[in-house]
Amino acid sequence: MRARFKFSDSFKLIKNIKTTGTITPSSKNLVRRLLAPIDFERAGCIVELGPGSGVVTRSLLKRMHKDCVLVCLEVNNDFVNQLARVKDSRLRVYNACASSIRQILNELGFEKVDYVVSSLPLALIDDEIVQNILVEVDSNLKEGGRFLQYQYSLANYGDVKPIFRDVKLKFTLRNMPPAFVYDCIK
Numbered sequence: 273m274r275a276r277f278k279f280s281d282s283f284k285l286i287k288n289i290k291t292t293g294t295i296t297p298s299s300k301n302l303v304r305r306l307l308a309p310i311d312f313e314r315a316g317c318i319v320e321l322g323p324g325s326g327v328v329t330r331s332l333l334k335r336m337h338k339d340c341v342l343v344c345l346e347v348n349n350d351f352v353n354q355l356a357r358v359k360d361s362r363l364r365v366y367n368a369c370a371s372s373i374r375q376i377l378n379e380l381g382f383e384k385v386d387y388v389v390s391s392l393p394l395a396l397i398d399d400e401i402v403q404n405i406l407v408e409v410d411s412n413l414k415e416g417g418r419f420l421q422y423q424y425s426l427a428n429y430g431d432v433k434p435i436f437r438d439v440k441l442k443f444t445l446r447n448m449p450p451a452f453v454y455d456c457i458k
């Protein structure tokens with residue numbers, strides 16, 4: 273696995289700020305908090321939404337067991353090409369919108385997944401698309417599965433709260449900008 277964050281990635285993030293919602297990749301601290309609820313010994317399939325340049329992706333791959341599959345959905349073709357260079361047979365990268373989880377899982381032959389990890393900038397995405405994405409996430413998670421999402425505000429708390437059985441919030445100052453982690457339990 274060779275892909276690492278490069279200085280040129282900052283330019284891509286700036287160029288695409290409307291879809292990325294940030295100009296820097298997530299800090300180690302934020303990634304650690306985001307992934308803390310995952311039981312890596314038991315997880316068989318994880319979906320990642322909006323992997324970008326792959327900071328969360330690499331951390332997931334480092335901790336997943338050898339039979340766990342990671343399915344990434346990313347709309348930005350530059351990032352998809354970058355992630356496609358990561359040499360790891362457990363990783364499947366798709367140039368697709370987060371709302372097409374079901375279609376992709378059908379292609380791969382998975383019924384439901386254990387975790388959905390998301391860096392999507394929900395606050396910048398149209399309300400209707402956010403609703404579609406959240407419904408897709410919920411319907412493709414196993415019972416007891418978790419949707420882990422970070423955000424720079426609580427603007428979408430009201431969207432996730434009615435969908436999930438429980439939503440726990442965490443906050444970290446050790447990211448630029450500081451971020452909330454939504455830990456949503458199905």
Ligand SMILES: C[S@@+](CC[C@H](N)C(=O)[O-])C[C@H]1O[C@@H](n2cnc3c(N)ncnc32)[C@H](O)[C@@H]1O
Nearest residue numbers: 291292297298322323324346347348369370391
């Ligand atoms: C904040 S960046 C995440 C970067 C990286 N995961 C991190 O934490 O540093 C958000 C990513 O979501 C992608 N994205 C935005 N809308 C999307 C959608 N509807 N479906 C899939 N990916 C999307 C953007 O292209 C961008 O790469």
